[in-house]
Amino acid sequence: MRIDETDRQLIELLRANARVSVAGLAQSLGLARSTVQARLERLETSGAIEGYTIRLGVKARARPIRATALLQIEPRSLPAVLSRLKGVAAVEAVHTTSGRFDLVVELASHTTEDLDASLDEIGGVTGVRSSESLIHLSTRLDRR
Numbered sequence: 001m002r003i004d005e006t007d008r009q010l011i012e013l014l015r016a017n018a019r020v021s022v023a024g025l026a027q028s029l030g031l032a033r034s035t036v037q038a039r040l041e042r043l044e045t046s047g048a049i050e051g052y053t054i055r056l057g058v059k060a061r062a063r064p065i066r067a068t069a070l071l072q073i074e075p076r077s078l079p080a081v082l083s084r085l086k087g088v089a090a091v092e093a094v095h096t097t098s099g100r101f102d103l104v105v106e107l108a109s110h111t112t113e114d115l116d117a118s119l120d121e122i123g124g125v126t127g128v129r130s131s132e133s134l135i136h137l138s139t140r141l142d143r144r
Helices: 005-016 022-029 033-046 078-086 112-123
Strands: 065-073 091-096 103-109 128-135
Touching: 005 022, 005 033, 022 033, 065 078, 065 112, 078 091, 103 112, 112 128
Parallel strands: none
Antiparallel strands: 065 103, 065 128, 091 103
16 A cells, blocks of 8 residues: 555644544645545555554653563464463563564563563463563653
8 A cells, every 4th residue: 555645644643643533634634524534544444554542641651660571482483472472461562673582572560570470471481482681770762
């Protein structure tokens, strides 16, 4: 699927405010509401847009303890390992990588006990050969 400049503008508007109405999007883009609705449906169907979310402000969110787990996995075990990682509540994202480690797992938890239990659970997943954990101490730069 090709994403044109109007699609990019639509996506940027949604990034700024995922709760904006279709009518509001149409007004911002200078398009008919039905045109914007059709573009949204096409972007969703194609997988370009997978969902809508909010990002909490600093005052609304408790600061979680963040960590990264670097995993080496057994050959051909990726689907099973990913399936198990989806069930670990602290897991926020999983990335494949090249180099010494096969997966980079981003975690967040509100207590060190919960984080420790999640890391133990990940280490015990069938197909995980080895893991190394990095606890994030402070954020010096965040461009998200």
